[in-house]
Amino acid sequence: MELAFIIEKFALILVIFLISLTVAAYSTLAERKIAGFLQDRVGPNRAGPGGMFQPLADGLKMFFKEEIIPTDSNKALFILGPSLALFTSFLGSAVIPWGQDIEIAGRQVSLQITDINVGMLYIFGVVSLGVYGIMIGGWASNNKFSLMGAVRAASQSISYEIPMGLSIIALLMATNTLSMKEIAEQQHGINWNFFYQPLGFIIFLICSFAETNRTPFDLPECETELVGGYHTEYSGFKMGAYMFAEYLNMFLASAVMSTLYFGAYNYPGMDWVNELTGPVIGPLIGMAVLMLKIFAFIFLFMWVRWTVPRFRYDQLMNLGWKILIPLAIANIVITGIVITIIDKL
Amino acid sequence: MNFWERLYLPAIFQGMGITFRHMFKKKETIFYPEVEREFSENWRGMHSLKRDEEGRERCTACGLCALSCPAEAITMIAAERQKGEEALYREEKYAAVYEINMLRCIFCGLCEEACPKEAIYLDGPIVPADYLRKDFIYGKDKLVEEPMKVQ
Numbered sequence: 001m002e003l004a005f006i007i008e009k010f011a012l013i014l015v016i017f018l019i020s021l022t023v024a025a026y027s028t029l030a031e032r033k034i035a036g037f038l039q040d041r042v043g044p045n046r047a048g049p050g051g052m053f054q055p056l057a058d059g060l061k062m063f064f065k066e067e068i069i070p071t072d073s074n075k076a077l078f079i080l081g082p083s084l085a086l087f088t089s090f091l092g093s094a095v096i097p098w099g100q101d102i103e104i105a106g107r108q109v110s111l112q113i114t115d116i117n118v119g120m121l122y123i124f125g126v127v128s129l130g131v132y133g134i135m136i137g138g139w140a141s142n143n144k145f146s147l148m149g150a151v152r153a154a155s156q157s158i159s160y161e162i163p164m165g166l167s168i169i170a171l172l173m174a175t176n177t178l179s180m181k182e183i184a185e186q187q188h189g190i191n192w193n194f195f196y197q198p199l200g201f202i203i204f205l206i207c208s209f210a211e212t213n214r215t216p217f218d219l220p221e222c223e224t225e226l227v228g229g230y231h232t233e234y235s236g237f238k239m240g241a242y243m244f245a246e247y248l249n250m251f252l253a254s255a256v257m258s259t260l261y262f263g264a265y266n267y268p269g270m271d272w273v274n275e276l277t278g279p280v281i282g283p284l285i286g287m288a289v290l291m292l293k294i295f296a297f298i299f300l301f302m303w304v305r306w307t308v309p310r311f312r313y314d315q316l317m318n319l320g321w322k323i324l325i326p327l328a329i330a331n332i333v334i335t336g337i338v339i340t341i342i343d344k345l
Numbered sequence: 346m347n348f349w350e351r352l353y354l355p356a357i358f359q360g361m362g363i364t365f366r367h368m369f370k371k372k373e374t375i376f377y378p379e380v381e382r383e384f385s386e387n388w389r390g391m392h393s394l395k396r397d398e399e400g401r402e403r404c405t406a407c408g409l410c411a412l413s414c415p416a417e418a419i420t421m422i423a424a425e426r427q428k429g430e431e432a433l434y435r436e437e438k439y440a441a442v443y444e445i446n447m448l449r450c451i452f453c454g455l456c457e458e459a460c461p462k463e464a465i466y467l468d469g470p471i472v473p474a475d476y477l478r479k480d481f482i483y484g485k486d487k488l489v490e491e492p493m494k495v496q
Contacts, residue, residue: 038365
């Protein structure tokens with residue numbers, strides 16, 4: 001391993017880490033602003049011009065709050081819970097291809113931290129790991145409400161991972177690869193997977209809502225029944241870590257959906273733009289396009305949150321097991337039939 | 346419910362259409378410290394003790410407002426006008442101390458109705474919040490109108 005390689009990867013990791021942090025921080029502001037707009041209000045507008053510094057103020061507030069660790073709780077696990085939630089939500093961004101290769105001083109620099117050939121499975125694993133932070137935190141609090149929130153999170157996560165995995169299988173059949181980079185390359189121009197897997201995308205989208213614990217699937221923190229759900233006993237920065245992890249998960253889920261179904265950094269007319277702007281600016285424009293897609297998905301997450309009320313627990317389970325899983329299996333069958341017909345022709 | 350309805354998707358899309366339309370509607374927010382909501386004409390706010398057209402206090406300390414007050418929020422101590430104070434007080438008797446306990450006041454407006462001298466009106470703003478109970482007992486320093494500017 002040469003030095004330049006280490007430096008370029010380190011720089012890339014740092015940049016992506018900072019981007020995820022900024023996006024997650026400003027998602028909290030965007031959430032409140034969008035909530036305001038959808039309800040004919042203006043949202044927070046006092047901290048800085050148009051409320052621009054609200055995330056800073058919120059973060060500072062979280063730091064200076066008193067942190068309470070319940071005396072009856074398991075202290076080590078109580079601290080591990082939010083740490084794990086925050087940690088796992090950062091992991092997934094490692095396999096997202098953020099853009100085409102950049103050429104700097106004759107070196108091909110990849111805009112992906114690592115291109116492992118099972119990238120999709122890695123994402124799947126990291127996403128399902130995320131629920132452990134919630135489970136450990138909820139259990140360690142030694143509180144009935146927290147425990148029930150944690151149990152709900154676990155069962156919901158298990159139920160929705162199945163249709164999510166099944167929809168990925170259909171995508172795998174269509175693309176013949178699990179590597180995120182290859183999937184991104186295959187969707188060159190406007191050749192996006194969404195047009196081949198519309199049903200698969202909708203199933204994946206619904207499951208993403210469930211996996212990130214967003215409304216209408218935010219039963220783990222259902223305040224009408226469970227006070228605060230799994231984070232009832234949390235305060236100060238640990239509470240902030242849970243909240244931040246939720247927004248990071250949302251960012252990651254949006255990035256994954258944009259990459260798998262909406263053409264990652266590809267956009268119509270990209271070859272022409274690349275020729276015009278050269279091998280550095282071109283891929284960066286592609287990265288900006290990917291970011292735009294991610295922001296569109298984040299907006300969708302928030303839009304749904306402020307429209308749809310929370311599902312009842314039995315409705316959630318019915319939707320997962322009786323609707324989404326049969327649909328996902330049907331999607332696999334249809335994909336298989338179509339692929340066979342096309343191959344025979 | 347049939348399969349299509351159990352998917353919830355059509356209903357969700359309908360709802361999302363409604364919320365999206367609300368994004369472009371006029372915002373109902375009033376930016377409070379900069380802009381204040383208009384009150385109706387018969388709004389009853391903080392009391393003010395009026396002066397007459399020559400800038401003299403109208404109140405003659407008859408005590409009818411205190412008598413009419415159902416919450417017993419008004420207390421006053423009367424005093425006789427001395428020589429040389431004719432420019433300050435209109436009648437020969439005036440209220441040396443006039444206190445309203447804003448925590449007791451129910452803003453019914455009966456003092457306004459009882460006053461024979463048209464000296465008290467509830468035409469002020471909302472009574473502001475404070476930390477201590479004693480600070481809610483408003484004396485003449487807060488209640489009496491500003492003296493008219495000499496043009």
